[in-house]
Every structure is written in structure tokens, then in C-alpha cells.
Amino acid sequence: MTKKLQVGIIGAGRIGKLHTENILRFPDVEIKTIADPFIESAREWGQSLGIQHLESDPMTIINDPEIDAVFICSPTDTHINVIEAAAKAGKHIFCEKPISFSDEATMNAYQIVKENNVKVQIGFNRRFDKNYARVKEYVASKVIGDLHILKITSRDPEPPSLDYVKRSGGIFMDMTIHDFDMARFVAGSEVTEVFVLGNALVNPEIAKADDIDTAIISLKFENGALGVIDNSREAVYGYDQRIEAFGSKGAAESKNEIDTQVKLSTSKAILEDQPLHFFLERYNEAYIKEVADFFQSIIENTPITCTFEDGIMAQRIAQAAKESWQTGKPVSVKRIDA
Template sequence: MKYLKERGYQIMEKEKVNVVGVIGAGRIGRLHINNMRNMPNVRLKTVSDPQADHMKDWFSESGVENLTKDYKNIISDPEINVVFICAPTSLHVQIITEAAKAGKHIFCEKPICFSDENTCKAHKVVKQAGVKFQLGFNRRFDRNFAKTKELVKNKAIGDLHILKIQSRDPEPPSLEYVSHSGGIFMDMSIHDFDMARFISGSEVEEVYVVGGALINPEIKQYEDIDTALITLKFENGLVGVIDNSRQAVYGYDQQLEAFGSKGSAKVNNEKESSVEVLLKEGVKSSNPLHFFLERYNDAFIEEVEQFFEAINNDEEVPCGFVDGIMAQRIASAAKESLLTGLPIKVEKYQ
């Protein structure tokens, strides 16, 4: 081939095909599978799930070649070069470690782990293996938030002074989910902590939380809340506030404002329709989209496409391990603030 290139012949390189194994076929796993079915040069080879015996009807239409109960069949398959980890958080570090040692690139849903120590150990393994690792903070890839990031970075609104993030789910999760999710700061607010770092371009230095169990008092048994106001102090002097609720009866409420010395950039809710009906009795408009599957599906597609581009072009991933570590540390500080009633410093990652 070198001989031919030296003589001016154009050689078409074989297109790279990423062979994918997906570990976990719950709601988020199936979303990624459905999106990857339509991506060029992606081969969905195997999906694993402990409930595989009950998924045969779904599997027959999934576009995946193999279904297994044991994720180790994916880890041990030399043909699979990319692993998507959509399993419960308690299994993430174990699977990350095994996949990295097997030389596979990794896409992992958040959070990486509830233990900072174990998360950092997994990071070392990934660095030593030299594989790509991307974390599923999909909101970074939403076109509106990405545009706001660009405006802040280019100082179109001047120096950033205040960052407001409003994030409210349409309905609370079950108590069974709360019992193992890590609580509101790990399973819900963690997206907002990542957005705070992403939009501001600065690390969070200190966290202070007030809140309560106003929707379902029973979650108190897990030292958890469902309604929170979180104040953030950033290293660059910026101040931020996050408004979280487990239940917004009108839909998925996802808004953001970046307020600066020259102006403000606002991201409003995506709605079912932009049509407004103006009548004598009043003005009516559509509710926000119901939940994250509807609101962020384009962002889910974009994050995965950029992950494959990073693999194919040997580039840095757009959302890496350190982003996950820092979001977790903010979440842990928020929980400590809730329990102590004090502002808590956020440990830097060295």
C-alpha cells in the first residue's frame, strides 16, 4: 500500500466499524440501543441483562445479534471493542475495571460510583489501559445548553455573575428506587452539578443545601429529600443556585439562566407545541415535554455520536472521568450539607 501511495494512487481506507456490547437493557440501555441502530459503522453485537429470559420478544426486534444473561460474555469477546454500561451503579466500577483491562472503550451512565475512593481506583485502571471513557452527562449535548455554553465562553453576555438551574421531574420515583439510587443529589441533581461546571467553566468550591421531604415524607427513612435549593460558590467568584423538585405536575421543567455583566442567556422549556391559543378567557399553551426521554433524545444521540468520533479519530472524549468524579464530589458535599446544615467545601481532584 505504501508503494502505491508513493506513486500517487489514492487508497480508500476501510471504514472503521465499532462492535458494541451493551450491559443492561433497562430503560436507558434500550434507549441507547434504539439510537445506535441508526448509526453508520456501528454493529450491535451483544446485549446482556440478568432478565434476558424475559426479553425475547423485545430482543427479536432490537437489532442486536446476541442476548445473554452474563455480561462477562461481552467482556471476553475479542471482537467487541466498545462497551456501554447501563447496569445499576453498584456494578459500574467492577465492569469498568474488567472492560478497561480487556482493552475496550467504555461509555458509562452516571454516576460512576457512590464511593469516591473506588471511583478514583477505576480511573487509574482506565488511564493505565489507555482506553476511551465517556460518562453519560447527556445534557451537555442539548443544543440549547451547548449554545449557552458557547455564549458564556465567548463572553457574549460579559462576565458571568449568576447561574440559575431549574430542574424538576414530572413525578417522584418509587421508594424502592430511592433506597438504592444514592438519593436526590446522586441520581437527579448530579446532572445539574455537571451543568454548573460545564456552563461556568469553573470548579465548584462550596455547596450549601436547604430542603425537605415535601412530596413524600417516607423518603426521610433514607436520609433523603425531594425538594431542594442548592447554593454553589465557584472558584472564579461566580454564584449559582439549583432548584430541584421530584414533582412538577405540569411536566419536565428544565430551565437555565446565565446572567452576566452585559446581559443574560436563558434556556426555556421544550414544549409539546409552540402554538399559543389566545382567547377572551385567557392564553393557553402546551405543557413542557413529559420526561427526559422526550426532552433529551437528540442529546442522547449527539453524545454517543461524539463518543464514536473520539474513538475513530483518537481524540479526547467530550465528557470524561474527571467530570464524573467532580460531579460526584459535589453531590457528596451537598448530602453532607443537608445533614449538617453547614456549607461544605468540595475537594479538588488531584
């Protein structure tokens, strides 16, 4: 009988629970332990899923020689310590975005990961969305010719709490970082420069936290293409997630996912469903595919699809975007090999 891949999950909040329930779908993988400092609030949930070990100390997972891979689903300010400890313990790592709020800390962890030769996948789940993957395919195969403009719309259905905003790292690191990764992924090219216009239009109180909730972001790509991302923390009609790649021979567009494809036409109006409510509904299939890809890379010893380097570059674009917003000037993005 083949030994199951043993997994430990650090963090039992919303994203930790999502990954836990998705991982239970995989017959060759077993969740041995979930650890969270506030595990008591999740104990009933964990026991209902048959998780035997529910601990308060994440080091329980790091120090367990039977655990092969660690899922880091805890707050961003805990990521670096866990990455470094897990790498030194020889465990493969799945880490939610962003890696950290500090380029220096991220690069130090990067070196430790390389020295210990463990696999690290960053949780940019949108790469595994079938719609975005098809747009990427059309760009890469030159079906639309040379890419000229990449447009990304990303708007949440409702703003987060002010408490969350204050510890989120800001809109660029918390929200737009997915769009920065998607821009690199679809364009197949590095972002070299960022320019941002932004304001707190949804909730003026967000400005007091040195943050914004509405942004227009211009991008320059190394291959000469241009990009634009528009973000809002509140789209009253639902989770607005669209992308268009425009090239010399045509364009490829991904529209919003809706509950049904039914359109009602009457003498008074033409009606169709609103976009799916939020990211758990919109990207559920992508979340399953990203962990499947991670497990496959471990079991078959194949390269990781969404790498530590991808996480570094998305983080650097986010940092450049914040600097651009604060200074009102275009900001260059530093390459890893620079």
C-alpha cells in the same frame, strides 16, 4: 470494506434500551451483544431489533475480543467492576452516571482506566442539548460579560417509587448530579463550595429513606460566580428544565421544550403546551449526539468530550451536597488535583 465498530451493551433496562435503539442509527457501528442478568424479559425486544447475541452474563461482552466498546447501562453498584474489567480488556467505555457511590472506588477505577489507556465517556447527555450548549457558548465567549449568577431549575414530573429511592444513592447522586455537571459545564469553572436546604415535601415517606425530594442548592465557583439549583421530584405540569446565566453585560436563558410553539389567546385565557413529559422526550436528541460524539472519538482517536474527570467532579459535588444537607453547613468540594 471498513470494519464496523463492535459494541456491547450491559443492561437492558430503560436507559439500555434507549441507547440500543439510538445506536442502531449509526451505519458504522454494530451492536454485537446485549447482556443483562434478566435478559429473558428483554429477549423479544432484542430479537425484534435484530440483535443476535442476548446473554445473561456481562462477562460475555468483556471476554469477547471482537467487541471494541462497552456501554454500561446497569445499576450504579455494578459500574466499578465493569469499568475495571473492560479497561483491563482494552475496551473503550461509555458509562451512565454516577460512576459509583464511593469516591475511593471511583478513584481506583480511574487509575486502572489511565493505566490501560482506554477512552471513557460519562453519560451527562445534557451537555449535548443544543439549548444548554448555546448558553455555554454565550458564557464562554463573554457575550454576557463576566458570569455573576447561574440559575438552574430541574424538576421531575413525578417522583420515583420508594424502592427506587432506597437504591438510587439519593436525590443528589441520582437527579441533581446532572445539574452539578451542567453547572461546571456552563460556568467553565469548578464548584468550590456547596450549601443545601432540603426537605421531603412531595412524599414524607422519602425522609424515612434518609433522602429528600425538594432542594435549594447554593454554589460557589472558583471564578467568583455564584450558582443556585432548585430541584423537585414532582412538577405537576411536566418536566421543568430551565437555565439562566446572568453576567455583567447581559443574560442568556434556556426555557422549557414544549410539544408545539402554538399559543392560543382568547377572551378567557392564554394557553400554550406544557413542557415535554420527561427526560426521554426532552433530551432524545442529546442522547443521540452524545453517543455520536463517543463513536467519533474512538474512530478518529480524538479526545472525549465528557470525561472520567467530569464524572469524578460531579460525583464529588453530589457527595458534598449530601453532607451539607445532613450537617446544615457549607461543604468544600475537593479537586482531583488537590
